[in-house]
């Protein structure tokens with residue numbers, strides 16, 4: 400069954416120059432990348448993305464982490480992977496949330512670490528189920544950013560919108 404999910408290369412992954420390695424590992428899945436962009440993560444986006452974790456003691460650090468404030472790299476690479484059984488395939492390659500428990504052959508097992516404060520810096524985010532994937536893809540991407548039709552859309556007329564264009 401075809402599925403889609405959000406994959407983020409987190410700021411530690413970018414700082415460690417792991418983009419190529421991570422994309423190469425994920426290409427083993429034979430899934431398609433149907434959207435990709437670099438994102439400067441606002442606090443608003445970070446809080447919304449991790450809203451289900453807001454009661455965790457590490458929530459503020461998690462927000463700082465995904466915003467790149469812990470790595471002096473204020474960006475993440477956001478992608479949508481699409482294809483047969485995509486969520487299981489990507490999560491298997493990503494490995495367990497705790498990088499020390501992750502199988503060493505997985506991406507997190509190879510490149511993740513636990514900070515001295517106890518935060519799991521695990522290099523990438525991957526949606527864990529179809530509902531979460533839908534919420535996250537719609538949060539990070541607009542319909543026109545994605546080259547296949549994943550979810551129903553509608554056309555609305557937007558008036559008085561301000562837009563930045565090339566001079």
Ligand code: CDP
Nearest residue numbers: 457461495496517518519520521524525527
């Ligand atoms: O990312 P994943 O879906 O595997 O795990 P999660 O339970 O949704 O947690 C989101 C993120 O919070 C993790 O990827 C870690 O960066 C962080 N986390 C942490 O630092 N310490 C924990 N005990 C659990 C999660």
Ligand code: MG
Nearest residue numbers: 525526527531
């Ligand atoms: Mg999760």
